[in-house]
Amino acid sequence: MERNGSLLGSSFRFLTGTVLIVWLVLPLVPLAIWSFAKGWFYPSLLPKVWSLRAWEYTFSETSGVLDSLWLTIGISLAATALSVLVGVPAGRALGMYEFKGKSFVELLILAPMIVPGIAVVLGIHSIFISMGLTNTVQGVILVHLIPTIPYMVLVMAGIFANYDPAYELQARSLGASPLKTFWYVTLPAIMPGIIVGALFSFLVSWSQYILTLLIGGGRVVTLPLLLFNFATSGRNDITGAIGIIYILPGIVILLLTAKHLSGRSGAVGGFGQI
Amino acid sequence: MTHVSLQELTKVYPGSTEPSLDKLSLEIASGELTALLGPSGCGKTTTMKMIAGLLKPTDGDVVFDGRSILQEKPEDRGVVMVFQNYLLFPYMSVAANIGFGLKMRKVNKAEIDQRVNDMLDLVKLPDLGSRRPSELSGGQQQRVALARALIVQPKVLLLDEPLSNLDAHLRFEMRDLIRNLQQDMGITTIFVTHDQEEAVVLADKVALILDGRLKQYDVSSAFYSRPIDKATALFFGGQNFIAGEVSNGVFASSFGQFQLSEQTDNGAGTLTIRPENIRIDTAGGATNTISNKVVATIVEKIYMGTQTRLQCQVGDTVLQVIANPNDVLEHTVGNDISLILPAQALWVLRS
Numbered sequence: 001m002e003r004n005g006s007l008l009g010s011s012f013r014f015l016t017g018t019v020l021i022v023w024l025v026l027p028l029v030p031l032a033i034w035s036f037a038k039g040w041f042y043p044s045l046l047p048k049v050w051s052l053r054a055w056e057y058t059f060s061e062t063s064g065v066l067d068s069l070w071l072t073i074g075i076s077l078a079a080t081a082l083s084v085l086v087g088v089p090a091g092r093a094l095g096m097y098e099f100k101g102k103s104f105v106e107l108l109i110l111a112p113m114i115v116p117g118i119a120v121v122l123g124i125h126s127i128f129i130s131m132g133l134t135n136t137v138q139g140v141i142l143v144h145l146i147p148t149i150p151y152m153v154l155v156m157a158g159i160f161a162n163y164d165p166a167y168e169l170q171a172r173s174l175g176a177s178p179l180k181t182f183w184y185v186t187l188p189a190i191m192p193g194i195i196v197g198a199l200f201s202f203l204v205s206w207s208q209y210i211l212t213l214l215i216g217g218g219r220v221v222t223l224p225l226l227l228f229n230f231a232t233s234g235r236n237d238i239t240g241a242i243g244i245i246y247i248l249p250g251i252v253i254l255l256l257t258a259k260h261l262s263g264r265s266g267a268v269g270g271f272g273q274i
Numbered sequence: 275m276t277h278v279s280l281q282e283l284t285k286v287y288p289g290s291t292e293p294s295l296d297k298l299s300l301e302i303a304s305g306e307l308t309a310l311l312g313p314s315g316c317g318k319t320t321t322m323k324m325i326a327g328l329l330k331p332t333d334g335d336v337v338f339d340g341r342s343i344l345q346e347k348p349e350d351r352g353v354v355m356v357f358q359n360y361l362l363f364p365y366m367s368v369a370a371n372i373g374f375g376l377k378m379r380k381v382n383k384a385e386i387d388q389r390v391n392d393m394l395d396l397v398k399l400p401d402l403g404s405r406r407p408s409e410l411s412g413g414q415q416q417r418v419a420l421a422r423a424l425i426v427q428p429k430v431l432l433l434d435e436p437l438s439n440l441d442a443h444l445r446f447e448m449r450d451l452i453r454n455l456q457q458d459m460g461i462t463t464i465f466v467t468h469d470q471e472e473a474v475v476l477a478d479k480v481a482l483i484l485d486g487r488l489k490q491y492d493v494s495s496a497f498y499s500r501p502i503d504k505a506t507a508l509f510f511g512g513q514n515f516i517a518g519e520v521s522n523g524v525f526a527s528s529f530g531q532f533q534l535s536e537q538t539d540n541g542a543g544t545l546t547i548r549p550e551n552i553r554i555d556t557a558g559g560a561t562n563t564i565s566n567k568v569v570a571t572i573v574e575k576i577y578m579g580t581q582t583r584l585q586c587q588v589g590d591t592v593l594q595v596i597a598n599p600n601d602v603l604e605h606t607v608g609n610d611i612s613l614i615l616p617a618q619a620l621w622v623l624r625s
Contacts, residue, residue, distance in 0.1 A: 164361070166357060166359075166361055167361050167363065169323075169326075169328045169348075169355075169357075170355070170357060170361040171363075171374070171378075172327075172328065172347075172348040172349050173326050173327075173328065173348055173349075173353065173354050173355045174349075174354060174374055174375040174378060174422065174423070174426065175349045175375050175378040175379055175426060176349060176374075176378045177349055177378075180378060184363075184374075185363060188363075188365045189364075189365070
């Protein structure tokens, strides 16, 4: 009986795995094919003529793809770094301490995940205009913090909820200054959370479209904006090539964090464990 | 060698009106091993944290060798605290854990390695330096925690319930280890515990704290032979309390008179004797030439392996007696038994 049960269980797992992979990977196949195609029309199953033209164009000076790639990486890295700076102390406060209005602060931090970005950004747009932040890279970085900080704070709150501050007292008692205590004791303990939270933040910033479009005013052309331009102009081959570049970080990050996302890690507990 | 003086140390936690610790004054001599004993929540861990600088006292002072250390930061006090759950840093090797305090003091690496190895030998864990704390047993973890504290040669060592997490067979081993290291290095040591046996077994002197107040501060045997009041006697397992009155060295109770050995003032009081100090009069019989003899009826007999516990009724008092099992083989419930309350084992409590 038990053998049958586990056999059923493992074949079910196999089936789920296969469906998931097909679902996630299959839509990407045409993207890859398009990037090497020179015309690909119904009813042919594969393109008649293969070509590297799209890739040559993508990596050429004139296309601006590489400039856009570096810009996007820069914006996402900056947004991630700022999210870490805000998220670690905020997560500590929410995960470890009780204070007045804590549930309100929790709601405030979660709000950007609930409220549609477009609703928020219209209000922010007018504020940013008065501050001269529209059409600037700095403005785009700042507005990316709205969706990235909740992820960072949630992950860090989960980490700190399961963190024993007595380790810090122990370090102080052994002669460590507050700074050294943070460096040698706190930081290693919360590092898994910082890594997962930072990678999430990076991906969230990486995939922003509406916020970048409205605050950047079309002057700050990140990769998703560029991708959208080519997609709407009907250049499926170039869209395919940029699309491949665009999804690479996501895949790399998924592989890097798989270990931390196993469910046993405190990093994915979120507020559930507080 | 550091003399520690706690002067009217008081802690009132925010939002609380009752002090968790109320004017605790203690003088702890250099190199002495002192136990702060009390039930959980009596303020003993609070006291340790205030000595370590991890908590600010509401009032009072902590003085080392005549100098107040309240203004000093925890890392500058030369006080190391070993927590009950050891708190070994999980992502560091055993050696890195032990060397942590030296690294914070910027000792060079070669010397750290040398001293860590010496320390590992001292706590009898050679060759375990490269392990992770999670790979060690509880007893080994505690020895690592002790080594990590001792390596910085603290002025004052604080131990939180050092024996209570250990199995019975490890307790005496750890007791000897702590005792020997502490004596060799001459470190003034204070430990807290809720277990009177742990306090007695390990400490030179015991400070009993009940409800945030110091009850009695004395050598451990005094708590058994000369408890200061009924609460203290109860905490140390005292069970026999007989109301009566002292006059001219004789205690008169409702069921007999008892000769006292020590000079005791006249007046009302409560006579106490430890259950293990009551002797069975094996000669038995009706002749009553020995003083302090009582004939009682056995109402309960509990065999406990190495000892037998008897409850003996005399008048309206039930005396608790702990006897050697062989001495009471013949005695069964309902029988009369002749008990001797030796004069030197009697102690009168005043209310």
